[in-house]
Amino acid sequence: MNFPTSNRIALTTRAVLRSILAVCSLLFLFALRAAGQEPPYFVTYSSALEEPGNLEISLKSTQASPANGNAFLGSVLELEYGVKGWWTTEFYLDGQTTRNDSTLFTGFRWENRFRPLLREHFINPVLYVEYENTNTADRSLLEIVGHDSVADLAIPNSAARREIEREMELKLILGSNVHGWNFSENFIAEKALNESEPWEFGYALGASRPLRLDSSGKSCFLCRENFAAGAELYGGLGTTEGFGWKATSQYLGPTVSFGIPRGPTIFLSPQFGLNDNSAKVLFRLSVSFEVQQVGNIFRRKNQ
Amino acid sequence: MNATTVNRVPRQARIPGGARRAPARRVERLRAALCFVALLICMAAADGSWLRSVPPDYHSKANPLAGQPAAIAGGEVLFADRCAKCHGKDALGRGKRPSLRSERVQSQATEGDIFWLLKNGNLRRGMPTWSAMPEPSRWQIIAYVKSLGPESASAPGKKPRQEKSK
Numbered sequence: 209m210n211f212p213t214s215n216r217i218a219l220t221t222r223a224v225l226r227s228i229l230a231v232c233s234l235l236f237l238f239a240l241r242a243a244g245q246e247p248p249y250f251v252t253y254s255s256a257l258e259e260p261g262n263l264e265i266s267l268k269s270t271q272a273s274p275a276n277g278n279a280f281l282g283s284v285l286e287l288e289y290g291v292k293g294w295w296t297t298e299f300y301l302d303g304q305t306t307r308n309d310s311t312l313f314t315g316f317r318w319e320n321r322f323r324p325l326l327r328e329h330f331i332n333p334v335l336y337v338e339y340e341n342t343n344t345a346d347r348s349l350l351e352i353v354g355h356d357s358v359a360d361l362a363i364p365n366s367a368a369r370r371e372i373e374r375e376m377e378l379k380l381i382l383g384s385n386v387h388g389w390n391f392s393e394n395f396i397a398e399k400a401l402n403e404s405e406p407w408e409f410g411y412a413l414g415a416s417r418p419l420r421l422d423s424s425g426k427s428c429f430l431c432r433e434n435f436a437a438g439a440e441l442y443g444g445l446g447t448t449e450g451f452g453w454k455a456t457s458q459y460l461g462p463t464v465s466f467g468i469p470r471g472p473t474i475f476l477s478p479q480f481g482l483n484d485n486s487a488k489v490l491f492r493l494s495v496s497f498e499v500q501q502v503g504n505i506f507r508r509k510n511q
Numbered sequence: 512m513n514a515t516t517v518n519r520v521p522r523q524a525r526i527p528g529g530a531r532r533a534p535a536r537r538v539e540r541l542r543a544a545l546c547f548v549a550l551l552i553c554m555a556a557a558d559g560s561w562l563r564s565v566p567p568d569y570h571s572k573a574n575p576l577a578g579q580p581a582a583i584a585g586g587e588v589l590f591a592d593r594c595a596k597c598h599g600k601d602a603l604g605r606g607k608r609p610s611l612r613s614e615r616v617q618s619q620a621t622e623g624d625i626f627w628l629l630k631n632g633n634l635r636r637g638m639p640t641w642s643a644m645p646e647p648s649r650w651q652i653i654a655y656v657k658s659l660g661p662e663s664a665s666a667p668g669k670k671p672r673q674e675k676s677k
Contacts, residue, residue: 247643259639261597293634326634328642388645421645425584500596504606 247390248465248475250492251351251442252414254392255332255383257321258290263502268494270349272487277362280306282347289502294323300340304347310365315342315372317350321381330386336379336394344368349490351377352444353398354408355456357485374402388421390414390438396445406449412442416463427469436465440477443486458482459490472497559615561636565627572623576650577657586655589648593641602659608637612662625653 247254250268258264266286273279281304288298300317319338345368347361375398382393396410416438424431440463444456461479468474475494481487499505576582591600597608604610611617616625629649632640641649 254643256643257639260637290639293632293637293639323634326631328631328640332642385642390643418645422582422647422651423585423588425581425588427588504596 246465246473246496247392247414247416248436248438248463248477249392249412249414249416249440250463250475250477250479250494251349251459252392252394252412252440253321253334253336253379253381254390254414255323255334255381257294257296257323257334258288259500260290260293261501261503262290263499264288264496265499266494266496268348268350269492270347271491271493272347272361272489274358274361274487276359278307278309280304280347280361282349284348284350294326296321300348300350302342302346302348304345304365306345306347306365312345312365312369314346314348314369315340317342319377330384332383334381334383336377336381338377338379340373340375340377342373344371344373351396351398351410351412352442352457352459353377353396353410354444354447355450356410356444357455357457358481358487359485361487372402373400375400389417394442406447408447409445409451410443411445412440414438414440414463429469434467434469436467438463440479443482455485457486459486461490559619561628561633562615562620562624565624569623569627570621572621572626574622574626574650574653574657576647576654577622579654582651582654583658585648586651586653586658589644589652590655593644594652602656603662610662611656612659614661617657617659617661622650622653622657625656626650629653 246256250270264286266284266288268284268286270282271279283303283305285301286298287300288296290296297320298318300319302314302316303312304314305311317338317340319336322335322337324333324335344360344363345365377396377398379397380395384391392412392414394412396412398408398410399405416436418433419435419437420432423433428434439461441458441460443453443458446452446454446456458481459479460482461477463475463477465473465475473496475492475496477492479490479492481489590602594602594611597605598611599605599608602611609616620628626649628638629641629644629652631642632638634640
């Protein structure tokens with residue numbers, strides 16, 4: 209049966225989304241386990257790496273209604289695996305839905321994080337290297353760099369999906385843990401590999417703390433120890449041809465995480481645009497599942 | 512014809528039978544030496560070398576929550592959530608992950624030593640850092656692990672795994 213091209217794309221997208229949903233439902237059933245010690249950030253990376261052998265599966269979404277464009281929902285499926293104590297690798301699949309427009313798969317990313325210092329220090333550096341192959345219809349907003357602006361979010365999907373960006377992204381992640389508080393700072397440099405564009409820069413800062421520092425010893429649902437709260441600030445820093453935070457987006461917002469006992473962890477954050485180049489508000493939601501020692505699933509029990 | 516062409520003689524033709532065995536012996540010796548070094552590294556790992564890295568101020572740290580029933584109960588919940596998958600629900604080790612009820616952990620290592628290990632991890636050997644976990648939680652886990660006692664107190668018939676990887 210011959211479908212028009214647009215229908216075929218829509219059917220393929222739906223099939224992909226259904227498959228992702230099915231996989232996640234299965235994981236939810238079998239991997240009833242809270243996520244690790246990750247602070248409640250959406251854009252900022254902390255120096256905490258995935259525990260070796262653990263696989264974390266996250267679904268992240270970003271919703272916004274920019275004044276000059278249609279409302280959209282950007283979605284990311286993240287698969288994060290702890291290869292070694294000092295090395296974490298992560299794969300992302302991005303997609304989005306725009307109201308009065310379309311739903312589409314926008315690309316993939318693959319990143320690796322390395323911890324060069326094997327002991328804990330007051331400031332712990334982590335090096336981040338990412339290759340991304342996405343089109344400009346991507347709405348995940350996992351980082352803001354260069355002169356990213358709210359005007360980019362108003363481009364119709366039919367036009368935006370034609371422009372493919374192959375980029376290398378480098379981050380210097382600094383993290384500190386002091387008296388239960390986590391402070392994380394990210395410095396981002398991004399370079400397009402398929403276009404002669406200048407280096408683009410960005411930053412992300414986060415601070416957070418669990419609402420209770422010890423465990424009550426009870427398996428309770430709404431205990432303070434299951435929650436963490438904090439704030440996140442991030443934005444662009446221009447390019448090598450024009451450095452600074454003018455003519456780029458900047459966002460600030462509170463973040464909260466809720467670790468459901470023996471279940472997934474839910475992250476929630478409204479993030480507010482700080483200038484005219486930003487969307488007024490981004491609503492972010494994430495659900496994380498952690499499969500501990502994923503290799504054990506394939507080994508004999510009672511080992 | 513240049514010098515390179517002149518020297519291009521098949522290797523086997525250049526080396527007579529006896530001389531050809533000499534490099535093979537050298538390779539064998541090198542292999543044996545590498546095995547010996549690997550064995551030494553394994554022995555160093557098996558004797559809990561991380562203990563020697565603990566600074567004196569951590570070694571002498573006492574657990575402020577030691578022996579408190581509420582802390583032990585809290586530690587039990589945290590242990591089940593964060594540690595049991597690798598070290599086993601009974602802390603007797605799992606796969607290559609070591610027992611936490613060994614003589615080394617229960618008697619030789621002080622509470623401060625374990626606190627240092629939880630903070631720094633042993634990243635080369637697969638033990639992650641738990642520095643993002645608040646200090647009171649880490650002390651609760653230590654209180655719980657120490658409350659389990661040595662392996663002889665465990666159920667008979669279940670042999671603990673020897674500590675090798677930490």
